[in-house]
Amino acid sequence: MQVLRAVVTSGSITAAATNLGYTPSAVSQQVAALEKQAGLPLLERVGRGVRPTEAGRLLSEHAGIISGQVARAETALADLRARHTGLLSIRYFATAGATLVAPALARLRQEYPGIRVDLKMTDPQDPLPEVTEGRADLAVVVHPRDRSRQGIHFVHLLDDAYRAVLPRGHRLAAKKVLDLVDLADEPWVRSDGPGPCLDTVVEGCAAAGFTPDFAVESEDYATAQGFVATGLGVSLIPVMGLTRRHPGVAIRKVRNPEPIRCIHAAVRETSSSRPALRGLIAALRDVPQHPAH
Structure with a gap:
């Protein structure tokens, strides 16, 4: 079809053959074969x-459309080989979202604007x-x-230390x-909730020689702070969970x-060579941490 398009554009078989680097007989044969397939003179x-x-x-018109699509596909494939485009599928747990993943993705989009991201929260008990x-x-x-x-x-990626969270005015708050x-x-x-964070x-308490007496159960750091604030107990919460302090x-x-708690990136080995994925890991490691006091 591209040969036919060249003939139509050139206005003659001889001119098309010159432009394509073919012999006139080769062009005529390809047009004849296409006419046989079409069942109509072209x-x-x-x-x-x-x-x-x-x-x-x-x-000829459809050949032009196909040629444009093929060119776009070749460009997209070249970008994909260079890993400037494509899809990264990322999973994260709740407290890592705003403090770690969001700023890292902002940097990734600057460095790899063609990358699409599939971003979802994962089960904290079994994220792998x-x-x-x-x-x-x-x-x-x-x-x-x-x-x-x-x-x-x-x-x-980083070590996220725990802090003691006490009711304001608690006797230990003086220390x-x-x-x-x-x-x-x-x-x-x-x-x-049950899992690696708990x-x-x-x-840690066992290493200090005791078992914590959980009077109240919560699976959310903001809610846990609310319970502590009312005097129901004390808690340990990681720094990344204290971005909103009660x-x-x-x-x-x-x-x-x-x-x-040690934060890691679990990376599929078959994806580890992708430049965009390596860029994301570097961005995750470079996110500044703001310790809670």
């Missing part, structure tokens, strides 16, 4: 040249299946115990830094030990 002689029949004009099953390229996860998942590479054991006899507000708190609480550092 050219008619006019003097020393030719002009398209109605069928020839129709096919979408990566292991190939439905996501990267998931932001907390301290995976099993880092030997086949086909997944873990990249450490700038608390030993974790100072909270041993207090009623507790649980700030996380495990970090419980294991006015009725006091926040203090803890030590001996200081519980820390």
Whole structure:
């Protein structure tokens, strides 16, 4: 069809052959083969040249459309090979969204404006299946115990330390830094549901020689702060969960030990060579952290 288009545009088989680098007989043979497929004459002689029949004009117009589409497809494919375009599927947990993922994606869009992003929250108790099953390229996860998942590479992003959250005016609020054991006899507000974040708190308390007495259960950091503010108990909340501080609480550092949840990027190994994905990981690691006091 592109040969026919060249003939129609040039006005003669000889001129089309010259432009295409073919012999006139080769051009004539291709036009004849196309006429056989179409079942209609495509050219008619006019003097020393030719002009398209109605069928020839129709096919020539479609050849132009196809040529444009092929050119766009080739450009898109070249961009995809260079990884300037395409789709990145990203999963994240709630507190990582605004503080970590959003600024990293803002930088990614500047560096790779053609990349499309599929962004969804994941199950905090089991965030890896979408990566292991190939439905996501990267998931932001907390301290995976099993880092030997086949086909997944873990990249450490940051350490998110926990802070003691006390009712404002609590007797321990007079101290700038608390030993974790100072909270041993207090009623507790649980700030996380079952999973690696709660495990970090419980294991930290165990290292300090006690088990926290959870008087109130919550699975939301803002709600947990509200319960603490009313005097129902104390809590441990990670810095990333304290971006919105309740006015009725006091926040203090803890030590001996200081519980820390390790934030990782779980990356599908088959995607790890993509420049845009590497750029996203670099952006995630470069997001500035603002410690809560």
